[in-house]
Amino acid sequence: MATTFVRLLPREGRDRRTLTLAAPRCYSLSVVYAIIETGGKQYKVSEGDVIRTDLVDAKPGSRVTFDRVVMAGGDDVIFGTPFIKGAKVAGSVVRQARGEKILVFRYKPKKRVRKLIGHRQRFAEVKIEKISLP
Numbered sequence: 001m002a003t004t005f006v007r008l009l010p011r012e013g014r015d016r017r018t019l020t021l022a023a024p025r026c027y028s029l030s031v032v033y034a035i036i037e038t039g040g041k042q043y044k045v046s047e048g049d050v051i052r053t054d055l056v057d058a059k060p061g062s063r064v065t066f067d068r069v070v071m072a073g074g075d076d077v078i079f080g081t082p083f084i085k086g087a088k089v090a091g092s093v094v095r096q097a098r099g100e101k102i103l104v105f106r107y108k109p110k111k112r113v114r115k116l117i118g119h120r121q122r123f124a125e126v127k128i129e130k131i132s133l134p
Contacts, residue, residue, distance in 0.1 A: 032072070032133075036068060041054070045128045046131070047128055047131060049127070053126055061092065063091070065091075066090075088132050090129050091128045097122070097125075102119050103117070
């Protein structure tokens with residue numbers, strides 16, 4: 001399936017507000033992407049992407065496989081009910097770290113009750129290497 005994109009150029013001469021059509025170019029849309037579910041969240045990924053997910057139980061450099069593929073697209077779109085059977089997304093863990101500190105300040109007015117809590121969420125960065133569909 002190919003889609004034609006048309007670029008509009010200003011016409012030469014006095015009236016530059018009118019536009020003319022440039023030569024049409026055809027680009028193929030064969031980008032394969034998938035929507036995976038991990039950690040209760042959904043991520044749209046394609047090959048080569050680096051995503052930041054919740055902590056994955058794997059060491060940096062090791063391979064992980066996501067088998068909960070909700071949707072896959074490219075030339076044709078495939079929807080799962082609720083997941084696509086046999087579809088897998090493979091990737092490798094780039095690093096595991098902790099995010100920026102979030103400060104939570106709770107207080108009760110007129111009661112001298114104040115509490116300051118800090119939290120750093122742990123995450124893993126995963127580089128998507130391969131999307132395999134059934």
